[in-house]
Amino acid sequence: MLDKDALASLKGLKSQMEAEKERVDATIKGTQSRYGFAVLDDGREIFVPPDEMLKVLPGDRARVCVHPGREGKPVADIEKLIESPMGEFVGTCVTKGKAFFVQPDFGTLTRWLFVPPHARNGAKAGDHVRCAMLRHPIKDGKPQAKILRVLGNHSTPGIENQYAVASFGLADEWSPALQKDVEAAVEAGIILEGRVDLTALGFVSIDAAKTQDIDDALYAETTADGWTLYVAIADPADYIKPGSRLDQAICARATSVYFHGDVIPMMPELLAQQTCALVEGEPRPALVLKADINNDGEITQFKFIEAIIKSHGKLSYYAVDRYLSGNNEDPVMHTSAVEALYQLYRVLRERRSVNELVMEDRQEFRWVLNDQKQIESIEPNEKLTSQKLVEECMVVANRCAARFMLEQQSSGPFVAHSGFRADRLDEAKQFFERFAPELLEVDPTTVTGYRQIMATLASSEHELPLRQMVNRLLTRASLTTAGGAHMGMALPAYTNCTSPLRKYADLLVHRQLKALLRDQVDTGIEQGVLDGLSQSIQTARDACIYAERWLAANYLKKLTGFKRQVPLGAVVAQISSSGFIARLTDSGLEGFVDLRKDPEKFSFDKWTASLTSTTRRFQLAQEVAVYCVGFDPKTRVINFELVPDCGLKTAG
Incomplete structure (x- = not known):
C-alpha cells in the first residue's frame, strides 16, 4: 500500500497533469498520412495522432483536449464533435x-x-x-x-463533365417550382408600351452555328462622317423580378457553364432559348445601344433604347468569315449590313490597337469529340475575323454602358482592373531597372502609363519574354460597385452588359441601365453580392478546368500510353521554384514538370523567370521536350517528365 506521502504525490501529479491540459474548439486539418492537426482559433496547429484522427474527418469542428505528449510536444485528443461540413x-x-x-x-x-x-x-x-x-x-x-x-x-459518355458538376456542387436542374415560376412569368408577359419599334432595321446575329441562347444582334449603316452602330441585347430583366425565387436561383448559378460537349445554362431554356433569345424572324424586346462613330473610330454620341427588334438573319461565324474573304455567298441578302459592320470593325480595331490595349492573339486549338465525348483529335484554330468583328461591337456597347452608369453615379456593377498590384510596385520598378530602364519615369498607376508599359514590353526585342514575365506582378479584373479604370484594356471605365442570358452580372447591369432610362432609383448593388458572384464564377471555371484536365489526360494516355517512349514538343508556359507548366506545341495541352524530384538541385530566379542547375537551365517561353507519364487522380493535373538531355546549358 502507498503511504500518505506517496498518495499525496500522485494526487499532486494528477492535478498538475490536469492543469497542463487545455480544452478548446478547433478545426481538423487532414494530411495525406494517417495523422492530422487541430487548428486552434489562435492559429496554433496541434498534432492529432492517427488513432484520434479515426474519430474525425477533415474540416470537422471539434472540442479537443491539448496536453503534453512525448518529448513535451503538445498533442490533441478528440473529445466531442461540434459540427461536420462533410455533407x-x-x-x-x-x-x-x-x-x-x-x-x-x-x-x-x-x-x-x-x-x-x-x-x-x-x-x-x-x-x-x-x-x-x-x-x-x-x-x-x-x-x-x-x-x-x-x-x-469510366465508359459513360461525358462522365468527366458529370463528375465535375457533382464535385463542385453546380446546379444542373430546375425544380418543378422554379419551372412553374418561369412559365408564369412568360405567360404574364411584360409591358411593351413605350418601347421603340426598331423591327425595320436589318439586325443580324453572328454566333456559333449551334447557339440557341442568342443574346445579341448587330446592325450598322454608313453616315456622312462614319457609321451608326446598333447593338441589340436580349432583355430578360422584366421577366425576372429582383429578389424573387427565380432571381435567387439564377443569381446562385451566376453564369452559364460551358464544358466540352455539355452546357449548363444559367437561365431556364424557356427564357434563354425561346422567349428572350433574339431568334431570326421573331419580334423580341431588347435593350439597344445606338452609337454614332466617326471615321477615326471615336464614339461621338450614344444612347440606350428600350426597343422591339427583329433579327433578319442568323449567321454563323464561319459563314460570315468565308463571306468576308470572298468564299461564301450565304449572307448575300444581308450584304449591306455585314459590309458596314466589317468596315466599322476595321476602324474600331485600329483605334483600339493604337490608343488602348487589345489582347494579343494566342494560338487556339479546337477539340474534336467522338460519340463517347472523348477527344478524337485536337486541331489548330485561329480566331476568325467575324469573331473579332462581334468582339469590337460588344466592346463599344460595354464601354458605353460603363460610361453611362458612371455619369449617372450608378452603383455598377463595373469591371475594374487596377493593373500592377499595389504591393508589387517597388518590384515592378526593379524589373524596369533591369530590363526596360526607359520605363522608369512612366507612372504605372495611370491608364496612359500602364498602356505605355505594356505596349513597350510587348514590342521589345529583348531576348527574354518581358511581357509574359511581368504577369506575376499584375492583379486580376474584378466586379466592383465603384467605377474605376480597366488597365488591361486601357480604358477609364468598363463593364459587361452584352450577355444577360448567360451572365448574372450582365443582367444586373441591364437593371441599372433600365432604371436610369426610366428615371427610377438606383437599385443599389452591394459589393458583397458581386463578391459572391465572383466566387460562383470561379467555382464554375474550376469545374470546367477539372473536367478538361481529365479529358486531356484520357487523350494523352491514348496517345502515349503514359510511357517514356513518345517525346512531345512543348514550351515553358509558367515557371516557379518547384518546376514549370509546359504547354504542348501541337495541342495546347498543359502539364507540370516537377523539378523537385530531379537529382540535380535547381535555383529559381524570379527576375529572369528561370530555373538553373549545374548542367541545365529552363526559362519562360523556352522550347522543351517532355514525356507524358500520368496524372494526379484528385486534381487531374497532368504530369510531364523531361526528355533526357533537355535544357542542357550551352557550352561556354
Missing part, C-alpha cells in the same frame, strides 16, 4: 473482399468509407457516385456513407 460529396466505389466502400474525393480525406447494403442504391465497383455521410466516425472510428446517385463509370 454531400463525390467518390468512386471500390470493394475489398465482400465489403463495399466509396473512395471519397473530398479534400485530404484518404480513408475509404463503408457503404452498407441498404445504402448502395444499385452502385457497382468502379462507379462514380454522389454520396452523403450516413454515420460519422466520432463514436467508434467507423464511418459509413450512403450513395445518393450513380453518375456512371
